[in-house]
Amino acid sequence: MTDFVDNVAFIGLGAMGYAMAKNIRKKMAPTGTLYVFDVFGRVCEKFRDEFKSFGPIVIVESPKEAAAMSQTIISIVPGAKEVRDVYLNNNSGVIVAPKNEDRLIMECSTIDSQSSREVGQALGTAGTGKYIDTPVSTRMQGGVPGADSGTLSFLIGHSKPSDTDPISHRLEKVATMMGNPKKFFYCGKLGAGLAAKISNNYLSCSILLAVAEAMAIGIRSGVDEKLLHEVIQNSTGQNFMADVVQPVPGVVPDAPSSNNYRLGFKTQMMIKDLGLGVDAGYATGIKPTMAEAAYRVYENAAVDPKCIDRDGSSVYLHITTTQEDHQE
Structure with a gap:
């Protein structure tokens, strides 16, 4: 052979x-x-x-x-x-x-x-x-x-x-x-390799959205974005998505956001990963409340011209501009 x-x-x-x-x-x-x-x-x-x-x-x-x-x-x-x-x-x-x-x-x-x-x-x-x-x-x-x-x-x-x-x-x-x-x-x-990846992606996609929202709230409350990042990095909110994939431009030099949201993982693909997480949750008898909420946001971001074909961290642009539109 x-x-x-x-x-x-x-x-x-x-x-x-x-x-x-x-x-x-x-x-x-x-x-x-x-x-x-x-x-x-x-x-x-x-x-x-x-x-x-x-x-x-x-x-x-x-x-x-x-x-x-x-x-x-x-x-x-x-x-x-x-x-x-x-x-x-x-x-x-x-x-x-x-x-x-x-x-x-x-x-x-x-x-x-x-x-x-x-x-x-x-x-x-x-x-x-x-x-x-x-x-x-x-x-x-x-x-x-x-x-x-x-x-x-x-x-x-x-x-x-x-x-x-x-x-x-x-x-x-x-x-x-x-x-x-x-x-x-x-x-x-x-099937266990995929189960592990789906569980991880459930977290990473949901946490990225949480980081984007938390940063937006802090910045609009008057906190300097780099200082806020440092606070989170040294406190209980510390996580990989904030440290490395930081969705706010200019905070982490190598992050996609600081490089015009250069592709690492396309926004449209976040829907697929979260959808797999939602389906896996129901298949195992766990209600996937976090992924369902995040899915709805990414579903809109995936058709937002500011986010299409850009890194998923561009969801920050979607949530901040959408909120600005609502405030007008």
Whole structure:
């Protein structure tokens, strides 16, 4: 059997996937072949032309073809619908590729845990591979910068590497091509990696809105924004979103807000993440009051010209200008 590092397939060359696939191609054996697929064929051609100097890159016509040629598959696509199409489509999906129970499948998209479990179980039953949810972080050592630098954090729906589980070592080796092993979190079972990410994103999205509102209240009450930031940083309100993603421009130099709300995580995507949190809450019998409230605000911010296609921290512009409009 061909070694897994000699035949890798990458499905989904969006902003994250493009950078992740770049690192795979650079770190694979130069004699190995990387098979790529995306619904937009031109991005595959661009990728091939840009990175072919590192080794062979072959554009395939379907996920089925990608799987047929590969011992390892990595995918990252927009949502659960796309994941199901990639893997379960009866004509072009991985599920109708030649059987190979040793095929490693790393699915990196952010979708609901139940969909992930259903896809993984279907593939396992069909004997077409070992499907593992491996969503990536979007902030610290994450997002497009982390994908580009190969320092991503992975939340992995599988147990830690073990000598009794050969595929776990392959999983770790491939993930290390794209991320930082110190930031790999093994969550135990299929779907658990996504459950951990959804819980984290529930907090991060909600806290970011709380920070924006708290800063706006303090500033309008006459407190200098930098002083207010320092107070929060040294008090019980201290948190990552205030420290690093600070939504008020000019307070934290490297924050998106201080750089014209340069993209880290798009405002429109906050709705998806919060929606997953709301759904997970109800699915587990927990009423997601915080996420529901935040969802309504981001839903409006996502169609606000001041926030569209900018970092989600631009919600600060939405809440402050909306309040100003109400005061007039």
